[in-house]
Amino acid sequence: MRALKVVLVRVLSAVALLCLAGCGALYGWQRSLLYHPQPARQAGESLTLPVDGATLQVSVRARPGAPALLYFGGNAEDVSATLPQLARLFPDHALYLLHYRGYGQSTGEPTESALHADAQALYEHARHAHSEIKIVGRSLGSGVAIRLASERAVTRLVLLTPYDSIENVAAEQFSWWPVRWLIRDRFDSAAVAGRIGVPTTLIAAERDTLIRPERTAALMARFGPGVARLVVIPGVGHNDISASPIYARALVDAVR
Template identity: 75%
Template sequence: MRILQALRLMRLWAAAGLALLYLAGCTDRDAWQRSMLYHPQPARQAGESLMLPVDGATLQISLRLRPGAPAILYFGGNAEDVSGTLPQLARLFPGHALYLMHYRGYGQSTGEPSEPALHADALALYEHVRREHTEIKLIGRSLGSGVAARLASEQAVARLALITPYDSIENVAVEHYPWLPVRWLIRDRFDSAAVAGRISAPTTLIAAEHDTLIRPGRTAQLARHFKPGVARSVVVPGSNHNDIGTHPVYERALVEALAAD
């Protein structure tokens, strides 16, 4: 009897120990989730830039000025140096002014990135740009698709292109970490599906066929939340999350997405 009691006690202690380890892991996830989501990059490409003061920080904006021309605002991925993206956009959109935002902590931008900060900064950039440009278009890639989608749901924009977009970062995280209580832990949800119905600008969703980070199914789920006729989807064949920008189909789709009516 004593042996059985001892075995039961050992099982209880083992279960308690595993539970404590699991909770400790969850606590670490909560503490580390922002470092997992944001991967600040230095600005490696020389070029013209603007230092834009915002609440609690100063943002570096890589740009190509075209006074009075239509403007494109670009919000990049979580590990993207947007100064390296500028040359491609300059080639694809020679008649547009370009403004590419380095998130807080990226490039020469100060501060710490978070969902509320990124949304506030996107609005500040929009307000700055519309003083000089009457027509504004948006591009959001990966993480930045959530920033661009929310901005488009709140402000007047002419066109919107979302590259490898998701319905929410929360749902992406659930797919990648099914053993964790992600919905309880996550803070920065970037819920694009919740705002998609408020977007009226013609929108193009560009997905990578073999994307294993933001799977095409997440993009398809996002598409269902737009009002009929607002959004169309393009899948770039043979591409993955990181190399989608090198495919000719991608470049054609992006140019068509922001083309004038």
């Protein structure tokens, strides 16, 4: 019996050490799981935006004096490749697509606080040339977009495949780990949704398995009455939603 107890203690100790090691690895590597920097593969006009601790690349389509659309992409998105579609859909808008720190030719390391500060810097740059500013954020960028809209004057907000918080998304994806204790970049969109007063559209993918419908529904429930509407694009998933013509029409309707 004593030998069995010794073996049990050793096994439990080994399991505890493995769990601690796993938690340590998850804590240390979590930002490499969340952010997947992409190079800027499409040639085109861009501007350089100096900010605290970094220099940012912004893919642009200039329209002086026109309404401006600020776009914040997903965690593995090359926004230079998104620019042509937005240019077709919004020929009368100036376009500003932010390459997050470490993406494209932007320097620095991406973090939640850095992305929010950079979004504010882009807004301040755009507002000097445009009296009307609209914001679109996709996936990870929906958290950047909604917080910016809660802090600055905009006329439209569009959230593509949005979530209530990255914390909740991660807790679903890594349900066997104590994610809520470990996560550093929470992107708590639900916490700021109640501050939004401009017309807002949430566009979700019917077959999204990364940001599940429950996460979008939980965000939708946090807006004030009549502020937001939800559009679900049928038959598409998280990554192929932008290829749907229904998506394109929904996005145009949301921005205009």
